[in-house]
Amino acid sequence: MNTQASHASHGQLVKPTRSNTVFLVLFALGLVAPFAVYPTFLMKALCFGLFASAFNLLLGYVGLLSFGHAAFLGVAGYVCGMMVRDAGVTPELGIVAGTAAAASLGWVFGKLAIRRTGIYFAMITLALAQMVFFLALQMKATGGEDGFQGVPRGHLFGLIDMNNNIAMYYLVFAVFCIGFFVIHRTIHSPFGQILKAIRENEPRAISLGYDVDKFKLIAFVISAALAGMAGATKTLVFQLASLTDVHWHTSGEVVLMTLLGGLATVFGPLAGATVIVTLQNELADKVGSWVTVIMGVIFVLCVLMFRRGIVGELQALVKR
Amino acid sequence: MEVFGIPTALLGSQLLIGLINGSFYAILSLGLAIIFGLLNIINFAHGAQYMMGAFVAWIALTKFGVDYWMALVISPILTGAFGIVLERTMLRKLYKLDHLYGLLLTFGLALIIEGIFRDQYGISGQTYEVPEALSGGVNLGFMFLPIYRGWVVVAALAVCFFTWYMIERTKLGAYLRAGTENSQIVQALGVNVPLLITFTYGYGVALAAFAGVLAAPIFQVSPVMGSNLIIVVFAVVVIGGMGSILGSIVTGLGLGLIEGLTKVIYPEASAVVVFVIMVIVLLVRPAGLFGKS
Numbered sequence: 001m002n003t004q005a006s007h008a009s010h011g012q013l014v015k016p017t018r019s020n021t022v023f024l025v026l027f028a029l030g031l032v033a034p035f036a037v038y039p040t041f042l043m044k045a046l047c048f049g050l051f052a053s054a055f056n057l058l059l060g061y062v063g064l065l066s067f068g069h070a071a072f073l074g075v076a077g078y079v080c081g082m083m084v085r086d087a088g089v090t091p092e093l094g095i096v097a098g099t100a101a102a103a104s105l106g107w108v109f110g111k112l113a114i115r116r117t118g119i120y121f122a123m124i125t126l127a128l129a130q131m132v133f134f135l136a137l138q139m140k141a142t143g144g145e146d147g148f149q150g151v152p153r154g155h156l157f158g159l160i161d162m163n164n165n166i167a168m169y170y171l172v173f174a175v176f177c178i179g180f181f182v183i184h185r186t187i188h189s190p191f192g193q194i195l196k197a198i199r200e201n202e203p204r205a206i207s208l209g210y211d212v213d214k215f216k217l218i219a220f221v222i223s224a225a226l227a228g229m230a231g232a233t234k235t236l237v238f239q240l241a242s243l244t245d246v247h248w249h250t251s252g253e254v255v256l257m258t259l260l261g262g263l264a265t266v267f268g269p270l271a272g273a274t275v276i277v278t279l280q281n282e283l284a285d286k287v288g289s290w291v292t293v294i295m296g297v298i299f300v301l302c303v304l305m306f307r308r309g310i311v312g313e314l315q316a317l318v319k320r
Numbered sequence: 321m322e323v324f325g326i327p328t329a330l331l332g333s334q335l336l337i338g339l340i341n342g343s344f345y346a347i348l349s350l351g352l353a354i355i356f357g358l359l360n361i362i363n364f365a366h367g368a369q370y371m372m373g374a375f376v377a378w379i380a381l382t383k384f385g386v387d388y389w390m391a392l393v394i395s396p397i398l399t400g401a402f403g404i405v406l407e408r409t410m411l412r413k414l415y416k417l418d419h420l421y422g423l424l425l426t427f428g429l430a431l432i433i434e435g436i437f438r439d440q441y442g443i444s445g446q447t448y449e450v451p452e453a454l455s456g457g458v459n460l461g462f463m464f465l466p467i468y469r470g471w472v473v474v475a476a477l478a479v480c481f482f483t484w485y486m487i488e489r490t491k492l493g494a495y496l497r498a499g500t501e502n503s504q505i506v507q508a509l510g511v512n513v514p515l516l517i518t519f520t521y522g523y524g525v526a527l528a529a530f531a532g533v534l535a536a537p538i539f540q541v542s543p544v545m546g547s548n549l550i551i552v553v554f555a556v557v558v559i560g561g562m563g564s565i566l567g568s569i570v571t572g573l574g575l576g577l578i579e580g581l582t583k584v585i586y587p588e589a590s591a592v593v594v595f596v597i598m599v600i601v602l603l604v605r606p607a608g609l610f611g612k613s
Contacts, residue, residue, distance in 0.1 A: 112603070115602050116558070118420070123558050127551060127554055128595065130551045130552075130595065138591070289439045296430070296433075296435060297428070299427060300428040300429060303425040304425070
């Protein structure tokens with residue numbers, strides 16, 4: 001993944017001002033969007049956009065392919081659901097609790113998975129996530145196959161009624177912006193530079209005296225926490241946490257979103273998530289199980305001839 | 321009769337199921353290891369190809385009246401040929417890139433294959449009758465042994481042994497091992513490495529299909545039969561490491577037995593016991609039991 005990833009991030013470093021303009025335009029669009037587009041769709045796209053951005057932090061900037069990110073999305077969803085429905089806390093605390101749970105789980109996964117690299121790393125994360133799936137299936141607390149239902153949206157800070165879709169949208173938008181800012185700051189910090197150094201040449205980073213495992217672990221925990229933040233928020237939006245969220249299909253989907261949007265690009269994961277969520281919404285009732293086939297075809301096309309993704313290709317066009 | 325308060329009939333039958341699952345783990349992880357050795361690709365489509373093997377046998381029986389014994393030959397050949405087409409048209413383009421792209425491509429292929437079969441045959445399983453010659457069972461005194469189940473273990477072990485023999489004791493296998501070490505030098509010495517790679521992938525896929533035909537009369541033939549199995553096989557591969565052929569076989573069988581034993585002692589944990597062992601192995605011996613670090 002190295003060559004084209006370095007191209008992409010190069011674009012960021014050369015022209016920071018253009019990136020800022022895009023930021024502002026997108027931010028403005030995000031503020032007015034719920035008045036033009038169905039808010040529930042927007043909320044879903046933003047949740048998955050944050051999920052994919054968190055995943056991209058790991059694959060795009062550290063070069064670690066996690067095939068188990070659904071576990072963080074799902075577990076945070078369950079924890080947030082339990083806190084809000086059963087413990088009766090306010091929604092923002094539910095999100096915090098879900099994020100914390102995902103971060104802790106991320107620490108455990110990370111500790112185990114970074115003992116191996118490359119292909120093994122992907123297989124270990126996948127197997128650990130499958131273990132979480134089986135636990136979620138068997139435990140009574142998660143509602144098993146029925147899912148964890150009837151999560152109230154509640155009142156934000158105990159004041160604002162979140163059953164209003166527009167209010168809920170702005171909460172999701174705020175969560176997305178916070179997550180996005182954290183990722184942006186992480187990438188453009190000295191810490192982020194070291195992550196990129198590890199991606200480009202791990203032995204060299206080690207020989208320069210960096211404790212590579214520690215950096216990988218911190219990046220993994222940040223990525224897991226933000227994926228959890230997305231999952232907790234998603235649970236509030238749909239008032240449901242289900243087995244789908246912890247299934248390996250979801251782990252594959254987030255890989256696809258990131259790949260399609262553009263690996264190691266700032267806006268790529270959001271673009272990829274929007275496209276995939278749109279496709280799922282449009283196709284689900286029309287083609288039935290062909291959705292899986294279409295996802296597979298997009299996967300194959302992306303890998304074979306479209307490795308820079310949507311945003312990566314656009315950046316290449318602009319640079320020319 | 322009882323052992324530690326567990327009826328031997330129960331213990332025996334669960335251990336047999338464990339041994340059968342272990343045989344499937346062994347064949348599948350063996351196929352993954354061979355493919356990985358030469359292509360440096362983790363074949364995520366392995367589970368889908370195992371499912372295809374079972375379906376080809378089922379379709380051959382119901383549509384064309386082809387019996388089990390013929391299917392045992394035809395299905396791996398057809399599925400292996402399908403694998404060869406995939407290798408020639410797609411996988412080939414990725415060898416110069418990061419290994420992770422191979423994993424992603426085969427993941428996409430797995431989604432496509434599984435989706436098509438799900439559209440055609442739905443999610444519920446089809447039954448495949450046990451062939452007449454292998455139906456019935458033997459009473460061993462302490463337990464009842466269905467003949468077909470015994471046959472699966474024997475056939476799986478025979479195929480594993482055949483593969484081991486081919487790789488470790490024949491000239492073709494020597495080329496393969498040399499190619500795994502350094503394919504450029506082997507090519508410089510005049511071996512047609514691209515062809516070797518193609519057939520290696522085809523053979524790996526054929527192994528998966530063979531396991532699929534063996535599985536057809538035991539499990540239901542369903543489009544999702546491969547995807548859950550393959551994740552467990554990945555854990556098996558992490559536990560054993562992909563460095564050694566015999567290691568894959570031993571690890572696969574051993575984990576199957578442990579899983580069967582767990583079903584007797586603490587059934588709730590049987591779905592996750594392989595993953596728990598993976599965690600322990602990662603903590604104690606990160607390179608895997610037979611890995612070369």
